[in-house]
Amino acid sequence: MLAHNFSVVTEILLLGFQGGRNLNWFLFLVLLIIFCVTICGNLLIIIVVSYSRSLHSPMYFLLTQLSFSDILLSTTIMPNMLRVVFNEGSFVSFIGCLIQFCFFAGSVALECLLLTLMSYDRYQAICNPLHYSYVIDLTFCLKAILLFWLIVFAVVLMFSVTINHLYFCGPNIIDHFFCDLDPLLELSCSDTFMIKMEDIILIIPLAISPFTIIMVSYVYIITTILRIPSVTGRQKTFSTCSSHLTVVSVFYLSLFTIYLFPNRGSVKKVLSFFYTILTPLLNPMIYSLSNREIKQALKKLLSLKNSVFYIC
Secondary structure, eight states, X not given: OHHHHTXXXXXXXXXXXXXXXXXXXXXXXXXXXXXXXXXXXXHHHHHXXXXXXXXXXXXXXXXXXXXXXXXXXXXXXXXXXXXXXXXXXXXXXXXXXXXXXXXXXXXXXXXHHHHHHXXXXXXXXXXXXXXXXXXXXXXXXXXXXXXXXXXXXXHHHHHHHHHHTSOBOSOOEESSSSOOHHHHHTTBOSOOHHHHHHHHHHHIIIIIHHHHHHHXXXXXXXXXXXXXXXXXXXXXXXXXXXXXXXXXXXHHHHHHHHHHTTOOHHHHHHHHHIIIIIHHHHHHHHHHHHOHHHHHHHHHHHHHHHHHHHHO
């Protein structure tokens, strides 16, 4: 079946950013720095939360899962993107292109679900603080993460099976820096109605519904915060969810702009750049720079490492 379906188009040419050799060299260096900082920043979040007992709470556990999701998204897109930019366009095997899309779709779906769960966590902590420990605990979070992974696996499996039944006969050129669904479907000679319907149906439970839940949660959160009599109390309470709200805004704004409006060419590349490259980079920076507990845990970890190094 695979040999039959993929016998015509065996390689895909990703054009990347066509801006000249000098611009691509500069872009390659910038992207390499972004990739390194993204991986190191998210790994640092995971290490700091794992090390510090004071951070062993549902909120920070979910933050480590978001960091893991960001690492997955970044490693799915960035290595091949660096090769495409460095070579001013590069070929990738058709199977490799499909694998990249499946991992990309899974990581984006996981990111949406995690951001939703994190907003529900903040809603319970701020609006129902007395019942928070009964509703949100590590067991609940573990069950939710397991359910999310099952959903992601089902999404990837469904796309894989459906795409496997399409026939691709060319052309084999995608004007993008990674293998997204719409550019892939443009290469197909088969009827793509079914997979387009699947994509639309999946947007509702995996993007629109989570976004709606997040917005409703923050309406209740902001309403509760405004009822706090002291200005200091309002600022302190809002600071616990401001980081998450910033991440949600950047992620969903670029995601919805791409998939709900017909953008093409360089505009779509720039918007894709925001939620595939910049969001995984900004997440650890936003949470670490604005979170006092994480900064204190990081200082303790660094001081411990320095003490061990001094003794040795």
